[in-house]
Amino acid sequence: MGEVTETDAPAAARAATAPGAGPAHREDAFNTGRMPGGATVAARTPLAAVRDRVRNQRRTPGRPRLWFELALIGISYWVYSLVRNAVPEQAAIAQRHARWIWDFEQALGVAVEHTVNRTVDSVTWLIVGMNYYYATLHFIVTIGVLVWLYRRHPGRYAATRTVLFVTTGIALVGFYCFPLAPPRLMTDGGFVDTVLAHHTWGSMASGPAAHVSNQYAAMPSMHIGWSLWCGLTIFFLARSTWVRALGLAYPAATLVVIVATANHFWMDAVGGIVCLAVGFVSARLIYHVWAYRLPKVPGDPDERPVTVPTQWEQPVRAGRP
Numbered sequence: 001m002g003e004v005t006e007t008d009a010p011a012a013a014r015a016a017t018a019p020g021a022g023p024a025h026r027e028d029a030f031n032t033g034r035m036p037g038g039a040t041v042a043a044r045t046p047l048a049a050v051r052d053r054v055r056n057q058r059r060t061p062g063r064p065r066l067w068f069e070l071a072l073i074g075i076s077y078w079v080y081s082l083v084r085n086a087v088p089e090q091a092a093i094a095q096r097h098a099r100w101i102w103d104f105e106q107a108l109g110v111a112v113e114h115t116v117n118r119t120v121d122s123v124t125w126l127i128v129g130m131n132y133y134y135a136t137l138h139f140i141v142t143i144g145v146l147v148w149l150y151r152r153h154p155g156r157y158a159a160t161r162t163v164l165f166v167t168t169g170i171a172l173v174g175f176y177c178f179p180l181a182p183p184r185l186m187t188d189g190g191f192v193d194t195v196l197a198h199h200t201w202g203s204m205a206s207g208p209a210a211h212v213s214n215q216y217a218a219m220p221s222m223h224i225g226w227s228l229w230c231g232l233t234i235f236f237l238a239r240s241t242w243v244r245a246l247g248l249a250y251p252a253a254t255l256v257v258i259v260a261t262a263n264h265f266w267m268d269a270v271g272g273i274v275c276l277a278v279g280f281v282s283a284r285l286i287y288h289v290w291a292y293r294l295p296k297v298p299g300d301p302d303e304r305p306v307t308v309p310t311q312w313e314q315p316v317r318a319g320r321p
Contacts, residue, residue: 182218
């Protein structure tokens with residue numbers, strides 16, 4: 001109320017040109033000028049202006065700032081570790097959930113974890129290598145892909161990073177709501193804890209370091225969630241065919257490793273995939289386009305878009321854009 005509308009524009013213009021009209025009057029007349037789409041400046045509230053600016057930034061993300069990203073990743077991982085390890089270690093409930101998962105897989109005829117664990121454990125060099133794979137690559141590859149995105153695909157970095165962050169946030173809910181003992185800790189499960197058996201280092205899941213990590217945060221598997229995020233990012237954005245093939249091979253190899261080392265049921269991997277799917281959809285709703293289809297460099301909307309599956313092109317509605 002009290003604002004100049006379109007119907008008042010001629011009167012305001014005449015008032016601005018009338019004798020004695022001061023700068024304030026001329027400024028009011030100027031603010032009633034038409035904006036693209038037929039709107040007027042006076043009709044645009046401060047909230048609408050902020051909303052439009054945020055919408056534009058989401059659709060065309062700017063170049064990320066290094067200091068901000070380093071701080072964000074560091075703080076986020078600290079919070080993730082804090083929350084993950086603060087979840088009460090409910091051993092009895094976690095054991096019961098493990099038995100449910102194991103019985104369910106056996107009912108489906110897909111309970112292969114025991115066979116894979118025992119078979120790979122019989123090959124010392126292979127299982128030792130998998131132990132170190134499990135303990136290290138989870139972090140090394142994920143950080144490497146983030147750095148690669150930041151340097152080579154700055155226009156896609158923010159959206160793709162958002163996928164990873166949402167995926168991890170959903171996983172924290174799973175850790176709290178569904179404590180699950182991994183196969184190696186199942187009572188009478190008959191699985192081999194390969195880290196203890198072969199005295200390898202680096203894993204927070206077994207050995208002396210186990211007391212500082214929540215042993216029952218197995219569902220969903222973030223080894224799968226993060227590795228699949230890395231694999232898809234490399235597959236869609238890398239140029240070399242062999243690099244794209246390695247991208248797809250990485251989550252497949254990770255699935256074998258988490259089962260062979262008895263750190264996860266394969267159903268935990270399914271949980272990780274579901275979390276990642278939620279992450280992609282959330283980023284799609286935020287940025288109005290799939291993360292990999294944003295311009296490689298900010299401010300270059302004419303760049304040839306990345307090819308994605310046809311079904312990804314279906315519009316996703318989340319109310320008014």
